[in-house]
Amino acid sequence: MSSEISSRGPADHDVRDQIVIAATEHFSLYGYSKTTVSDLAKAIGFSKAYIYKFFESKQAIGEMICANCLQDIETEIRTAVNEVDGPSEKLRRLFKASVTASLRLFSDDRKLYEIAASAATEQWQAARDYEVRIKALLQDILLEGRQSGDFERKTPIDETATAIYLVLRPYLNPLLLQHNFDHADEAPTHLSSLVLRSLSP
Incomplete structure (x- = not known):
């Protein structure tokens, strides 16, 4: 679309x-x-x-507005990831920035959040493209970690990236986000630590 x-x-x-x-x-x-x-x-x-x-x-x-909004969130996530060195720290940053940026969308502008919710519900192209780009960013971090010896190499990389994305999804998808406020403060730290332990060689 x-x-x-x-x-x-x-x-x-x-x-x-x-x-x-x-x-x-x-x-x-x-x-x-x-x-x-x-x-x-x-x-x-x-x-x-x-x-x-x-x-x-x-x-x-609505798609154009949604695409602009998701682009802003993605830019914030990428900036946060690029500010640190090392795949483990980048993954931690990705979790933290994803939750922070998504929560800001929900709390700062509930009416624009409604557009994002429609995009997620109806699977608009803008929302699907965003999901693909976040998975690609995850995969880049995983590749870096495998090359540096920080992450295991046995599991197929696309399977690993998809699994980590599913862990993050409750904080990226606006429909799920509204049910996950209670744990939003500690979630990035706990979830990224769990994921990093599972990635150990």
Whole structure:
């Protein structure tokens, strides 16, 4: 659906950006599920038909907002990982930054969180792409750890990356996140320590 995210209308990035910015503000105030494209058009001052030149549906606008939001979280995670040396410390940082960034999304902007929840529920392309990129980052750390001799090499690497992702998933997936607040403070430390013990050669 990424081709749908990049619209079917004129390739005028300024107008598309203007629609996304306005939609983000509108969804933040009124919520994603309660807003129609007509509401959005009225709020922005564009006609509904004009918005449809750039985005084929409300979901396409939501996908763009969701992709931007997930990109911000991913950037924060990657920055945290790149600030430290050594695969073990990088893995600890990945756990910590993932939980911190995801919780911030939930607590800072509940209306935008609603878009992320829709993305997870309906398996939007933006959410699937994010999952793939986080798994790839995990796999890079695992490869580094195997090359340095810090991590075991017997288990197939894709199986290991998927298993670790599943441990992290309750803090990356907005639908699961809301049920895991009680342990959010200690979870990154405990979970990363457990994973690191399982990775010992």
